[in-house]
Amino acid sequence: MHETELKFELSSSGAAQLLKKNPFDSSPTILQQKSIYFDAPGWELSKRGVSLRIRQSGNERIQTVKAGNGAAVGSYTREEWEQPVAGDLPVLDDPEIRDLLAGAGPKLAPVFEVHVKRHRWNVADGDATIEVALDLGKVVAADREAPLCEIEFERKAGSPTALFALARKVDQMTPVHLGVLSKAERGYRLLGAAPGAVKASPTPLTSEMSAATAFAHIAAACLRQFRLNEMALTWSRDAEALHQARVSLRRLRSLCSISKSLFEDSRFDHLREELKWLASELGDARNIDVMIDRASGEALSHRLRDARDDAYGAVKAALSSVRARSLMIDTAEWISIRDWRTNQSGEAGHDQSSRDFAAGVFDKLWKKVAKRGTNLIEADDETRHEVRIAAKKLRYAAEFFAPLYASKGESKRHRRFITAMSDLQDELGSLNDLATASDMLSALGLLDVAGAEELLGANDKAKLLQQAAEAHDNFVETKRFWR
Secondary structure, three states: OEEEEEEEEOOHHHHHHHHHHOOOOOOOEEEEEEEEEEEOHHHHHHHOOEEEEEEEEOOEEEEEEEEOOOOOOOEEEEEEEEEEOOOOOOOOOOHHHHHHHOOOHHHOEEEEEEEEEEEEEEEEEOOEEEEEEEEEEEEEEOOEEEEEEEEEEEEEEOOOHHHHHHHHHHHHHOOOEEOOOOHHHHHHHHHOOOOOOOOOOOOOOOOOOEHHHHHHHHHHHHHHHHHHHHHHHHHOOOHHHHHHHHHHHHHHHHHHHHOHHHOOOOHHHHHHHHHHHHHHHOHHHHHHHHHHHHOOOHHHHHHHHHHHHHHHHHHHHHHOOHHHHHHHHHHHHHHHHOHHHEOOOOOEOOOOEHHHHHHHHHHHHHHHHHHHOOOOOOOOHHHHHHHHHHHHHHHHHHHHOHHHOOOHHHHHHHHHHHHHHHHHHHHHHHHHHHHHHHHHHHHOOOOOOOOHHHHHOOOOHHHHHHHHHHHHHHHHHOOOOOO
16 A cells, blocks of 8 residues: 655654643554564665564554655655564565565564654544654664654545645644654664765656656755754754755755746745745855854954854754744645646646756756856956856756766766866855855954955955856866757
8 A cells, every 4th residue: 555644853842742732632542662674784675765664562563564755755655565463573475575675585684673652643634534643762773772753644535735734733832843754764874874964865867757747856855955954953063964954955946946937836936935035044154164164363263153153043043943844844745745737727737858848957057157157257246146056056957857867978978067067166156255255254243353354365366267267168168968
């Protein structure tokens, strides 16, 4: 069968508050559950997107195999196979499961456990029936363990929009944050190095996908990257995690910008503006991190570190705000439900192939970067900034749609193109840092502090301009991989 669920994280105090208020119109069923997860050496099943567990609740044991995730973030749509078993060893008598495990069965061994106290409700909301599960417990892997506190909404019947409506109701009572990790993923994270900053990774795409489907998959990956880095920021003030959180928002905004022809939806502009707001809330902290890396004087470095503390405090406040949490729910729903695929006349649209759509995006952005960057040395800061933004969109687009250009020749041209784009972005980024440093130092009251003049880099500008012009020439001469 298929499982559709929506997952959120909350604090233990938030869970206690939710249990006290109990918004679900009935007393919960309380279950003590222990789940043992199995895998083959090298985490073979995990790499295939498959999980296998045996969950014990009382005297009952249920074996569950899950495969695949939907494109939606926070909302998982997966195939699953369940069957009762007598003990804590997997039973592989179903041919479909044996095929799914593809020879890994004889090598299976326990890899981690999940222990939870589950509070479960069945909620009727109009024509929708939803199972709500509040799980409090821990994940245990070898000699490590991590607390677990999450709430899941699983659709049993009716529209999936009811899941998001119920999530908003809960969020009004106690803060909840969009979940992007399954319990299995939490276990595997405990087995590896301590999680930190998460960079963007390729999103699986095929040429058979429509442009709308490709958009949904890429957007979900951007949102997931943001949430993983936001999670890292809850326990550390990691400059790279902040940077990657901001990058993920920029990538998502760029994706929306280059894909705006797909949407006839009044929510689109609102969500894009809210994403812009959230990215801006991270901007000051990121700019200070950059200046700290460049500062040489002790007095200036000390003042910048003090300013960094204040900026990261502001980031924490923004990320924990009702506005940010609502944005995550709204964006996840918009991506997941995908009702923007139907135009105002009620007819399904956006059937253009993903590859044809991507080529059109590349052509448009390439021309903009090539034309506007023809005289970077003489251009003003605003014009160079416009070229930088267009170049960034082109770079992101080339990364988004890279899996569509997988032949040997296309891959080789793509790598060369990305290298040329990276060089151009680096030079334009350095020039932008110079252009914004004065305003940033002025806002922090640090223009007169010893060492501030070095950050203004007046002596470096001529060299950077020449390097940017050369990088632009190289970009124009680099063969376009999509042609």
